[in-house]
Amino acid sequence: xxxxxxxxxxxxxxxxxPLPLEFGKFEPCIDDTACREVExxxxxxxxxxxxxxxxEWIEQVLDPTIRYVVVSRQLRYRKExxxxxxxxxxxxxxxxxxxxxxxxxxxxxxxxxxxxxxxxRRLVSNLEVFRTGVxxxxxxxxxxxxxxxxxxxxxxxxxxxxxxxVRRCPAGTMRLVQRRIDFxxxxxxxxxxxxxx
Amino acid sequence: xxxxxxxxxxLQSARIYHDSDVFETEMERVFARCWLFLxxxxxxxxxxxxxxxxxxxxxxxxxxxxxxxxxAFLNACxxxxxxxxxxxxxxxxxxxxxxxxWSYGADGALNSVPFEKELYKGxxxxxxxxxxxxxxxxxxxxxxxxxxxxxxxxxxxxxxxARWYLDIWMEANGGAELIGPPSRSMVHCNWKAPxxxxxxxxxxxxxxxxxxxxxxxxxxxPMSGNAGLPPEGAGLQVATRYxxxxxxxxxxxxxxxxxxxxxxxxxxxxxxxPAIEKAYGALRARYYGSHINGSVFPxxxxxxxxxxxxxWQPHGPNRTECFTWAIVEQDMPTDLKQRIADSMHxxxxxxxxxxxxxxxxxxxxxxxxxxxxxxxxxxxxxxxIGGDREDPELPGIVGESxxxxxxxxxYFRFYGETMNAATWADMRRGDxxxxxxxxxxxxxxxxxxxxx
Ligand code: FES
Ligand SMILES: [Fe+2]
Numbered sequence: 001x002x003x004x005x006x007x008x009x010x011x012x013x014x015x016x017x018p019l020p021l022e023f024g025k026f027e028p029c030i031d032d033t034a035c036r037e038v039e040x041x042x043x044x045x046x047x048x049x050x051x052x053x054x055x056e057w058i059e060q061v062l063d064p065t066i067r068y069v070v071v072s073r074q075l076r077y078r079k080e081x082x083x084x085x086x087x088x089x090x091x092x093x094x095x096x097x098x099x100x101x102x103x104x105x106x107x108x109x110x111x112x113x114x115x116x117x118x119x120x121r122r123l124v125s126n127l128e129v130f131r132t133g134v135x136x137x138x139x140x141x142x143x144x145x146x147x148x149x150x151x152x153x154x155x156x157x158x159x160x161x162x163x164x165x166v167r168r169c170p171a172g173t174m175r176l177v178q179r180r181i182d183f184x185x186x187x188x189x190x191x192x193x194x195x196x197x
Numbered sequence: 198x199x200x201x202x203x204x205x206x207x208l209q210s211a212r213i214y215h216d217s218d219v220f221e222t223e224m225e226r227v228f229a230r231c232w233l234f235l236x237x238x239x240x241x242x243x244x245x246x247x248x249x250x251x252x253x254x255x256x257x258x259x260x261x262x263x264x265x266x267x268x269a270f271l272n273a274c275x276x277x278x279x280x281x282x283x284x285x286x287x288x289x290x291x292x293x294x295x296x297x298x299w300s301y302g303a304d305g306a307l308n309s310v311p312f313e314k315e316l317y318k319g320x321x322x323x324x325x326x327x328x329x330x331x332x333x334x335x336x337x338x339x340x341x342x343x344x345x346x347x348x349x350x351x352x353x354x355x356x357x358x359a360r361w362y363l364d365i366w367m368e369a370n371g372g373a374e375l376i377g378p379p380s381r382s383m384v385h386c387n388w389k390a391p392x393x394x395x396x397x398x399x400x401x402x403x404x405x406x407x408x409x410x411x412x413x414x415x416x417x418x419p420m421s422g423n424a425g426l427p428p429e430g431a432g433l434q435v436a437t438r439y440x441x442x443x444x445x446x447x448x449x450x451x452x453x454x455x456x457x458x459x460x461x462x463x464x465x466x467x468x469x470x471p472a473i474e475k476a477y478g479a480l481r482a483r484y485y486g487s488h489i490n491g492s493v494f495p496x497x498x499x500x501x502x503x504x505x506x507x508x509w510q511p512h513g514p515n516r517t518e519c520f521t522w523a524i525v526e527q528d529m530p531t532d533l534k535q536r537i538a539d540s541m542h543x544x545x546x547x548x549x550x551x552x553x554x555x556x557x558x559x560x561x562x563x564x565x566x567x568x569x570x571x572x573x574x575x576x577x578x579x580x581x582i583g584g585d586r587e588d589p590e591l592p593g594i595v596g597e598s599x600x601x602x603x604x605x606x607x608y609f610r611f612y613g614e615t616m617n618a619a620t621w622a623d624m625r626r627g628d629x630x631x632x633x634x635x636x637x638x639x640x641x642x643x644x645x646x647x648x649x
Contacts, residue, residue, distance in 0.1 A: 014531070014532070014535065015535045015539060070548065072378075072380055072381070072547065074285045074286055074377070074378035075283070075284045075285045075286075076284050076285070076286060076287055077284050077287055080284075080287045080288070082243075082245070082287075082288035083246060083286060083287045083288040085240060085286065085377060085378070086377070086378070087286075087378060088378070089377070089378050089379065089380050089542065090538070090539050090542055091380055091546055091547050091548045092542075092543070092548055093539045093542075093543070094543065098455075098543060101412050101413055101414075101455070101550075102412075104411075104412035105408045105409055105411070105412035105413065105550050106408070108407070108408040108411045108412055109408075110407035110408040110411060110421070110422055111407075111408035111554070112405070112554070113553060113554050113557045187381035187382060187383055188381065188382035188383065188547050189382075189383050190383075191382060191383065191384055191385065191553070191556060192382055192547055192548060192549075192552065192553045193382075193547045193548040194547075194548045194549070194550060194552075194553040195548075
């Protein structure tokens with residue numbers, strides 16, 4: 001569970017979490033082949049996660065240097081200037097080792113909560129792809145609607161925007177290097193965020 | 198409300214998770230007169246700094262004053278009752294209501310009213326329309342609590358013998374603080390379900406958290422799947438006056454944290470321990486290196502070792518909002534504080550892989566009580582009953598076991614007491630009898646059927 005290395009284009013804070021991507025400063029990617037490749041990656045990811053193929057998700061989608069971050073933001077006035085305490089709490093701040101531990105928990109056969117199986121459906125949309133200026137690296141913005149259906153009555157929905165960095169790995173395929181989500185809903189109505197967004 | 202809690206037999210009616218008259222009575226008799234956690238002082242260091250918080254179903258603003266004292270006010274305008282402050286934290290010179298623009302100072306005073314002269318023609322008494330102030334605001338080692346009832350004992354007396362245990366991590370180590378902001382989530386359970394779990398449930402750890410223990414490693418991993426019981430003499434259960442309680446699992450301090458972080462925490466604590474041992478004695482120095490689960494009555498829970506600090510805020514009989522902060526030692530390096538905070542949220546935050554398993558149990562025990570027949574029954578907290586005793590060295594009532602329900606019984610004994618008392622003066626009568634009631638409790642042969 002060491003600290004991941006990051007690309008030059010990506011800046012991180014003191015806890016190795018990526019800062020928000022400034023999409024306005026990136027050049028849109030007009031290479032349709034590259035855009036379709038990214039789209040296929042995100043659709044494959046949604047399928048693997050929806051069908052509980054978490055080990056395959058780690059092997060096929062994640063780069064070993066992955067940094068996976070979800071923040072929740074404290075409600076503040078727009079004009080607040082004088083109050084200096086941090087406004088973000090890290091709901092996730094995981095490297096590959098921690099993500100693997102979460103998967104191992106799920107696959108342990110001892111997680112009573114997920115038996116009978118929960119059902120997941122992830123809808124990925126509003127895909128935009130940008131060049132970061134680093135070779136073989138793209139910045140990707142997409143919206144996600146994830147629905148978890150659990151037991152007879154529990155249906156929880158989670159909506160968020162993903163800010164991703166993907167990079168071509170040595171084997172030639174695109175991999176997710178970094179994901180940052182600034183979660184919209186402040187107090188999570190759907191009980192928990194214990195799912196991969 | 199007199200049939201809810203059976204102290205001699207260690208039973209609680211399932212109605213306490215469901216009935217709306219119980220919930221309404223709790224708002225009056227528990228939340229409007231017990232001390233409730235508001236914030237840590239470090240979140241509001243400067244005059245004008247504020248946070249908003251909940252006290253039961255009431256919303257309050259907690260503000261640092263010019264003289265550095267802390268006051269709390271109902272977050273409701275004195276005109277037509279609209280919310281004064283819609284954010285969670287900030288620094289303000291005044292609070293202006295969105296509805297008609299009445300403006301209040303950081304001291305709660307109503308300072309200005311739009312067109313006051315023209316429309317009220319001198320007939321509005323501004324001096325009696327300041328924000329309604331919370332009667333008591335007090336802090337203990339930087340942890341700020343508020344109380345609506347002026348007749349309540351002081352915070353120091355309210356915490357009472359629990360302080361001897363709290364001081365281990367709030368004082369002996371040089372002081373603790375909370376890393377904010379908190380994470381927030383709505384759990385579909387009754388507020389007491391998590392509060393009772395944290396006050397004294399070491400029993401569930403090996404089973405509920407079997408998967409987390411197996412996958413996450415850490416010092417508690419051998420308990421996974423109930424593979425092993427902690428050996429005899431591995432811990433302690435404690436109940437103190439006014440419902441507070443805790444459990445100690447010796448020498449397992451970094452609890453749920455991953456091993457690389459746990460090792461760094463152990464190294465940090467090893468350096469501090471000799472000084473703590475010198476000033477506080479060997480016993481409490483050992484507790485400093487132990488894992489402590491506890492609740493401050495009614496709804497404030499902590500895990501020293503896994504470093505979480507929570508409040509369980511009621512929104513309804515089956516709706517409870519969970520606020521979670523990380524506890525760190527004040528003099529830790531920033532990097533270690535942040536790693537602890539991230540690890541705590543990874544295990545016990547909104548996406549915590551320990552937390553969700555807990556919440557699922559809390560939701561089902563609460564929701565099933567909607568069943569008419571189900572809630573005729575009683576819940577059982579009898580583990581260790583008959584063995585609770587006073588100890589010359591240890592404040593409160595203790596049960597000599599790493600796993601037991603001593604503090605459940607203390608928590609619900611006081612819950613029953615406050616639910617049935619008209620005033621604090623009535624409750625104070627229990628000051629002299631509560632220990633005996635707990636130590637003399639024992640299981641009668643017909644127990645399990647509830648009060649006749
Ligand atoms: S309700 Fe606040 S100013 Fe009227
Ligand atoms: Fe638990």
